Amino acid sequence: MVDIALNIADEYIFDSIYARFYPISIPDNTTITNLQYSLPRDNIYRQFISLFILTNVFAYFFYFFFSTLSYIFVFDKELMKHPKFLKNQIRKEITLSATGFPITSLVTVPWFLGEVRGYSKLYDDINDYGFLYGIFSIILFLFFTDMCIYWIHRWLHHPLIYKNLHKPHHRWIIPTPYSSHAFHPLDGYLQSCPYHLFVYLFPLQKFIYIGLFVFVNIWTIMIHDGEYLSSGTFINGAAHHSLHHLYFNYNYGQYFTLWDKIGGSHRLPGEEQFDRKKKRDQKVWIKQSMEVDKFDENGKEKEE
Incomplete structure (x- = not known):
């Protein structure tokens, strides 16, 4: 995936810059027919710099584009009246996200550099492992990364x-789409490691990897927008993740509730997470606020 993006960027942008x-x-009187640069495309330092730039560009684009779409068309703005919604919260979420991306990118680039230099198990042709393995690899990716992230x-x-x-991510007790990437940079990096580790352990077709990369970013936004897709007990969607932000010690999973159930940390969302009227009910908000106040600033339940 990354090598494709890097090749395109080299062709149209980076070659001329370098x-x-x-x-x-170049000796005098020499005719130049192509761009000439002292840092070839396979130079590791050039690749690191280029990948750092690309990682930041994609991080900012995905964050602002998809978070804004979710905020405009999905997020229930009535929740901004909740007593636990912070003053200027969205601005604070965006600031934390935007200032953290360069640091997260810096420590993430070595993973991408390894992919570009051929150390991962990414492959080009779907026929190398077959179509059925391609489908299986998607399922394996979701369950493997969900387990690790849990x-x-x-x-x-x-x-x-x-x-x-x-702790910075749990400032957002009532999350918005913009809180999806509002982490301490190393927190965000640690939770992203399973995605990168996967392609060093298991074969994955490059375009499937691109699709999963986009999906992961959209899903991260979706579980923070407050609108559930499923009321079932297997998918760890926005309803489950909203409880995690409210009550800290439940629903750690990313996609599924499997490991929360195994680990004893699953909490089933109540009707107030699914019913729009109850979700906006101020009596429900007061009850939620009282439960939140049972925890100290470090997410530990206060002693009675």
């Missing part, structure tokens, strides 16, 4: 870790 800033020494997320709630890394 030719300008890192020109090759345990990483639960570890991030350990008192010694929570206050230093995960």
